[in-house]
Amino acid sequence: MSASVTAPREVEKAVAHERLPTSLCVGFGIGSFGISILLNTTTVFFPAMMTTVLGQSAAVAGLLLTISKTYDAFADVAIGAFSDRVKSPRGRRRPFLLAGAVLSALSFIMLFAPPAFTGKALIAWMALALIVYSTGYSLFSVPYVAMSGEMTDGYEERTRLLSFRAFFISFGQIAASAGTAGLIAWAGGGRGGYAVMGTAAAAALAITMIASFFGTRRARIVHATPARIPRKEALKTLASNRPFLLLMGVKLAQYMAISMISTTKLLFLLNVLKVGYGGLVNLTLVQNLVSAVSVPIWVKVAKKIGKRPAYLLATATLGLLYLSWYWTDANISMTAIWVRGAINGVAASGTALLSIAMLPDVMEYDFRRTGLRREGVFSSVYTILEKLGYALGAGVIGIYLAYEHYIPTMQGKLVTQPHSAIIALYGGASLIPAGLVVISLILMWFYPLDEKLLRKTEALAR
Numbered sequence: 001m002s003a004s005v006t007a008p009r010e011v012e013k014a015v016a017h018e019r020l021p022t023s024l025c026v027g028f029g030i031g032s033f034g035i036s037i038l039l040n041t042t043t044v045f046f047p048a049m050m051t052t053v054l055g056q057s058a059a060v061a062g063l064l065l066t067i068s069k070t071y072d073a074f075a076d077v078a079i080g081a082f083s084d085r086v087k088s089p090r091g092r093r094r095p096f097l098l099a100g101a102v103l104s105a106l107s108f109i110m111l112f113a114p115p116a117f118t119g120k121a122l123i124a125w126m127a128l129a130l131i132v133y134s135t136g137y138s139l140f141s142v143p144y145v146a147m148s149g150e151m152t153d154g155y156e157e158r159t160r161l162l163s164f165r166a167f168f169i170s171f172g173q174i175a176a177s178a179g180t181a182g183l184i185a186w187a188g189g190g191r192g193g194y195a196v197m198g199t200a201a202a203a204a205l206a207i208t209m210i211a212s213f214f215g216t217r218r219a220r221i222v223h224a225t226p227a228r229i230p231r232k233e234a235l236k237t238l239a240s241n242r243p244f245l246l247l248m249g250v251k252l253a254q255y256m257a258i259s260m261i262s263t264t265k266l267l268f269l270l271n272v273l274k275v276g277y278g279g280l281v282n283l284t285l286v287q288n289l290v291s292a293v294s295v296p297i298w299v300k301v302a303k304k305i306g307k308r309p310a311y312l313l314a315t316a317t318l319g320l321l322y323l324s325w326y327w328t329d330a331n332i333s334m335t336a337i338w339v340r341g342a343i344n345g346v347a348a349s350g351t352a353l354l355s356i357a358m359l360p361d362v363m364e365y366d367f368r369r370t371g372l373r374r375e376g377v378f379s380s381v382y383t384i385l386e387k388l389g390y391a392l393g394a395g396v397i398g399i400y401l402a403y404e405h406y407i408p409t410m411q412g413k414l415v416t417q418p419h420s421a422i423i424a425l426y427g428g429a430s431l432i433p434a435g436l437v438v439i440s441l442i443l444m445w446f447y448p449l450d451e452k453l454l455r456k457t458e459a460l461a462r
Contacts (some may be wrong), residue, residue: 018152018153018154018157019154019157019160020151020152020157020160020161021218023215024151024215024216024218024219025160025161025164026164026215027211027212027214027215027216027217027219028147028148028151028161028164028165028212028215028216028219029161029164029165029167029168029212030168030208030211030212030215031097031140031144031165031168031208031209031211031212031213031215031216032144032165032166032168032169032172033168033169033171033172033175033204033205033208034101034104034140034172034204034205034206034207034208034209034212035137035140035141035144035169035172035205035209036168036169036171036172036173036175036176037172037175037176037201037204037205037208038104038108038133038136038137038205039137039176039390040172040173040176040177040262041108041176041177041180041197041201042065042111042133043259043262043263043390043394044176044177044180044262044263044265044266045112045180045184045194045197045266046061046065046111047061047062047065047263047267047394047398048266048267049112049194050064050126051267051406053189053190053191053194054122054191056122056123057402058397058398058399058401058402058406059398059399059401059402060123060398061394061398062263062394062395062396062397062398062399063395063398064123064126064127064130065130065390065391065394065395065398066391066392066394066395067127067130068127068130068131068133068134068391069134069387069388069390069391070391071131071134072134072137072138072383072384072387072388072391073384073387073388075134075135075138076138076142076380076381076383076384076387077377077380077381077384079096079138079139079142079143079376079380080142080143080146080376080377080378080379080380080381080383081376081377081380082376083096083142083143083146083376084146084373084374084375084376084377090217091147091219091221092143092146092221092222092376093143093144093146093147093150093376094143094147094213094216094217094219096139096140096142096143097139097140097143097144097209097210097212097213097216098210098213099139099140100136100137100138100139100140100141100143100209101136101140101205101206101209101210101213102136102206103132103135103136103139104133104136104137104139104140104202104205104206104209105136105202105203105205105206106132106136106202107129107130107132107133107135107136108133108198108199108201108202108205109198109199109202110125110128110129110132110133111126111129111130111133111198112194112195112197112198112199112201113194113195113198113199114126114129116191134387137387138383140209141383142376142379142380142383143376143379144212144379145356145359145379145382145383146375146376146378146379147216147219147375148161148162148165148356148359148360149359149360149363149364149375149378149379150219150220150221150222150375151219151220152220153364155361155451155454156303158357158360158361159299159302159303159307159353159354159357160299162353162356162357162360163295163296163298163299163353165353165356166291166295166298166349166352166353166356167292167295168208169291169352170288170289170291170292170295170345170349171288171292172208173284173287173288173291174284174285174288174289175201175204176201177280177281177284177288178280178281178284178285178288180197180200180201181266181277181280181281181284182277182281183196183197183200184196184197184277185277222373222375241362241365241366241369242448243358243361243362243365243447243448243449244362244365244366244378246443246444246446246447246448247355247358247359247362247447248381248382248385249440249443250355250440250443250444250447251355251382251385251386251389252385252388252389253389253436253437253439253440253443254315254351254355254389254436254437254440255385255386255388255389255390255393256389256390256392256393256433256436257322257393257432257433257434257436257437257440258389258390258393258433259389259390259391259392259393259394259397260393260394260396260397260428260429260432260433260436261322261428261429261433262390262393262394263393263394263397263398263428264397264401264425264428264429265280265283265429266280267401267406267425268325268425268426268428268429269283271417271421271422271425272328272329272330272422272425272426272429273328273329273330273332273337274330275332275334275337279334279337282334282337282338282341283337283338283340283341284341285341286337286338286341286342286345287341287342287344287345287348288345289345290341290342290345290346290349291344291345291346291348291349291352292349293345294345294346294349294350295349295353298310298314298349298350298353298354299353301313301350302353302354302357306450307354307357307358307361307450308358308444308447308450310350310354311350311351311354311355311358311444312441312444312445313350314346314347314348314349314350314351314354315347315350315351315437315440315441315444316441317343317346317347317350318344318347318348318351318437319434319437319438319441320434321340321343321344321347322430322433322434322437323430323431323434324340324430325340325426325429325430326426326430326431358447358449359378359379359382361449361454362378362449363375363378364454365449365453365454365457366378368454368457369457397424397428397432400424400427400428401421401424401425401428403424404418404420404421404423404424405418405420405421406418406421406424406425
């Protein structure tokens with residue numbers, strides 16, 4: 001009798017401590033390279049292209065991004081819930097990865113190599129391109145993130161799995177900022193430069209995202225639970241999941257800060273620090289190379305002191321780094337940019353890895369409380385808040401810059417910006433993101449979920 005009770009626990013314990021094959025971790029992680037290109041290239045270069053090449057105001061660029069992210073909210077929920085219910089020999093999630101890769105590549109051609117439209121026709125085209133972009137992003141990223149909660153039950157193994165994601169994100173960010181900036185400059189800037197960049201980026205993201213589809217073919221398949229509860233009751237259980245709510249609040253503040261930095265970074269480097277596209281290449285290369293090297297260090301730190309304390313350490317460092325940009329001007333040396341890039345790389349690596357590593361823990365906590373397998377729902381909410389944070393950050397900064405009389409230009413031309421616009425750029429590149437980091441620190445301070453609480457929840461479930 002005792003053997004029949006103990007055996008399932010021993011099997012679960014063995015599964016929880018199973019080490020995933022490195023090839024599978026690489027196959028999963030490489031998909032984040034394409035996601036990083038999708039997210040960062042659009043966030044950094046779409047506003048810059050609209051305001052310095054196509055002659056549109058920062059407010060229009062920000063508004064278009066915000067509208068597309070509002071559409072995202074509906075797409076994410078629908079795709080997440082649908083992927084929870086799909087029955088396929090390839091698993092619930094993987095078929096979506098292939099469709100998302102193809103549509104995402106198409107969207108980049110539409111965004112960065114648009115027809116020679118002007119006025120309302122141009123705005124309508126860009127709105128359509130952003131809808132295609134958002135659909136492709138959702139099709140890939142929502143099921144992709146959900147997979148991380150299904151591939152392993154190991155508390156520490158999740159951090160290891162997602163460290164591969166963080167590693168490829170670092171190199172994706174290099175491609176999305178330094179690589180794309182270099183391509184734009186090499187191709188002569190203007191419409192032609194952005195068209196070359198968009199085509200190359202489309203090819204790169206398609207190849208890596210399709211590689212992830214094939215690279216995860218041996219991932220563990222978790223089928224949907226047959227149990228169903230009323231929608232009202234399902235929402236109530238989500239709302240009562242305190243770790244989930246706190247983690248989502250942390251992510252929203254974090255992504256708003258990242259969005260503001262990303263949206264204003266190029267404009268700040270061009271108009272305030274006067275270091276041009278070369279400054280962006282240098283900053284991004286150092287930041288993301290250091291970030292990639294730092295990933296295994298944060299895995300060890302999290303194992304030693306816990307995910308939450310490690311996240312608090314990384315986030316506090318990032319907040320101080322953001323604040324440091326307030327005391328820079330056109331006299332800054334390239335060495336000072338390198339140092340800031342390195343510190344940013346270390347801290348951002350920790351915040352990115354540890355926050356996403358907590359998401360599968362929240363998924364497991366929900367499963368142990370409710371008996372429901374709904375990783376797609378959690379993934380969709382996570383992705384919505386990611387995009388909402390990026391949209392709010394870009395939208396707020398776009399409106400703020402327009403209000404402070406930032407002067408848009410065409411064909412990459414730079415003009416002397418008014419003092420009010422320079423102050424706004426300092427706000428978007430330093431002070432406001434630093435304040436948002438403080439908010440995320442406060443929320444994470446109250447985050448309760450760790451391995452001990454998961455085991456306790458397991459005991460109660462039995």
